[in-house]
Structure formats: C-alpha cells, structure tokens
Amino acid sequence: xxxxxxxxxxxxxxxxxxxxxxxASGRTFSNYCRSWFRQAPGKEREFVAAIxxxxxxxxxxxxxxxxFTISRDNAKNTVYLQxxxxxxxxxxxxxxAAAPVAWPLIRVNDYRWWGQGTQVxxxx
Numbered sequence: 584x585x586x587x588x589x590x591x592x593x594x595x596x597x598x599x600x601x602x603x604x605x606x607a608s609g610r611t612f613s614n615y616c617r618s619w620f621r622q623a624p625g626k627e628r629e630f631v632a633a634i635x636x637x638x639x640x641x642x643x644x645x646x647x648x649x650x651f652t653i654s655r656d657n658a659k660n661t662v663y664l665q666x667x668x669x670x671x672x673x674x675x676x677x678x679x680a681a682a683p684v685a686w687p688l689i690r691v692n693d694y695r696w697w698g699q700g701t702q703v704x705x706x707x
Contacts, residue, residue: 585609585696587679592701595669599705603664605679605698613657616687618694619664621675621703628678632664633687642687646672669705676700 591603603619618633632653633642641653652665662679680694688694 587681587696587698589677589679589698589701592677592703594704594706596706597670599669600665600667601669601703603666603677603701605662607660607681612660612681614685615681615683616685617655617662618680618687618689619653619662619677620680620691621677623675628691630689630691631677633689634662635687636685640687642689666703671705671707674703674705676702
C-alpha cells in the first residue's frame with residue numbers, strides 16, 4: 584500500500600521554526616517531483632513549495648519565499664519542509680504530495696499521491 588506520511592507539525596509562536604517531514608512507503612518516489620501544499624480553515628488548498636527529482640530546482644509561493652526551504656532525500660524516500668520565521672498566517676494543515684514527473688509542479692490537480700496532513704498552528 585502506497586502511503587505518504589507527514590510529521591513534525593505542532594503549535595509554535597510567531598518567529599519560531601518547524602521542520603516537516605514526509606516519508607513515503609509502498610513504492611519509491613525518487614523519480615517523482617515532491618511538493619508541499621497547505622489548507623487553512625475555510626480556504627482552498629494552496630501551493631507552498633515543490634522540488635524536482637534531482638533536487639536542484641525548487642519553486643515557492645510568494646508568501647513563503649525566503650522563509651521556507653524544501654529538500655529531499657531520495658535514499659530515504661523523504662521530503663522535508665524547513666519553516667523559519669513562522670507567522671500566524673502560516674497556520675494550516677500541511678500536505679505533502681508526489682507526481683510522476685521530474686519537474687516540480689504547482690497545481691493541486693497535477694498530483695496523484697497525497698498524505699493525510701499535519702497541523703501547524705502559529706500563535707501571535
């Protein structure tokens with residue numbers, strides 16, 4: 584059974600950091616682009632960051648650029664999201680996703696594989 588499992592979420596204060604992890608099992612995703620999306624209450628799921636298969640190309644939403652860093656370890660079948668200088672508006676459920684292409688994609692509909700999400704709450 585293919586699974587993407589996120590971890591690392593929690594309750595933090597403004598300015599704090601968190602590192603999210605997304606571990607894959609059931610198949611290798613080394614040839615898949617990997618990404619992070621988030622969804623706040625009452626809002627649509629939105630793109631956060633994506634990384635190419637080789638890890639050399641990354642895309643970020645304007646709202647997180649300069650604060651968040653996506654990375655991957657293909658040997659561990661895992662993708663990470665380092666989140667620094669967190670703001671209350673970063674509060675959301677964060678989802679990892681995978682798509683069978685080499686180049687990073689930014690649309691929700693481009694992704695077939697999704698994790699169950701991890702809650703990130705940033706208090707002011």
